[in-house]
Amino acid sequence: MNYPDFNPASPNTPLSDAELQQLDELLASLPSEAAMNIEGMDGYLTGLWLLPGVLERLGTAGWLPLVWGGDGDEAAPFPSQRQRKNTTVLVLRHLQSLACQWRDDAEHWEPIFSVAEQGEREWVDARDWCTGFLQATDLAAEAWEPLWDDPEIGPLLVPIALLGGEGQDDGEAADLDDPEVLDSLSRSVPDAVLALLARRGGR
Template sequence: MTAKNEWPSSLDDHELDELDRYLRAHTGEGDLLLDGVHGLLSALAVGPLLVLPEEWLHEVLHEPFEDEDEGNRVLALLAKLNDSISAELDVDAYEPILGEVESEAGPVLSAAGWCEGFSRGIDLRAALWEGRLAEDPQLMELLGPVMALAVDEGILRADAEFEKLSDDEYDDCLGQVPAVLHAVNQYWQANPATEAEVEAMVRQQQPASESEAAPPRQRSGHWVH
């Protein structure tokens, strides 16, 4: 049992609402909302190498702050959200922040935004992830439920045709996300990136600014935690 003073300091509902409102008011088509930001930071938390804020903030913030106090507040909320992910994983308290979209049967949970953010987090260290996924089927297997959700939502393209997940299969994959992240985090700790892999990543990232950006994905909905 985790002592109360060791429990991670996560954003409360008021803080999540505050960050959600800011992002909705300052993002355009294809930009990440709160669920996507959580997915992005989750990928970075369990990934092979540290990614500093100056590397990921451009994925989240897209215009200058109009007010210094507001800017400091938003940055503080993002820092707290970022720090909480690893802390929550350490005590098995992690839950993905999901979107809620309207369907014919009413509002339903959607992992689309979270998966989009997670994929962008992987892209920030693409060479390391792609090289290891190609070489080690264990990592691919660990990521299976998240990849199934991403393929189902159209975030990832699959080489072969896949049937849409049933509602039960979708919910089962969602339920496995915390365990997947914990296992992937342990994988990279036990099998860290080699010097050769890091050098290859640096070479690959040098012209990254010249590459074409991925087409934006349009989506909507409310976050649910």
């Protein structure tokens, strides 16, 4: 399957809220249990972009199909090639909008997390986002390994590992049943991204 390469010089046309919802609903409708939701996709694209050269080395065909759980025969898992093409365009547009915001206005970047409202309190859940992020790091494990061990970056990545299901022991993972712990860990995730941006030179 031939896919267009990601072009950092392409026009920046961020997805509207309606387009994000449309993409989320489309991914949820696909007959693939491995398809990401919009939160997982946002984390996945973030993880791919944060290390220079990863997108180019993998090539679009090496990373894009994982968004919908992989390609099958003909147009599968999509009902048509047109829908696959339209989805490809939406994902690449979202990646470009992320890259442009990190370059031009990183301080106002907000990841796509699940947020539940209870009275005046908002509870943040970044588990799907972090799962997607970790899928990206798996595609470039050797390049990410020094960052996990880095004395500055490594501790900031711990909440992402815990929320993405890679906690070091069952005791840490069980803490996610506590909404306070889940909310606190989730709110710390952007700190890791901003630190990685600074390391990348994207701010």
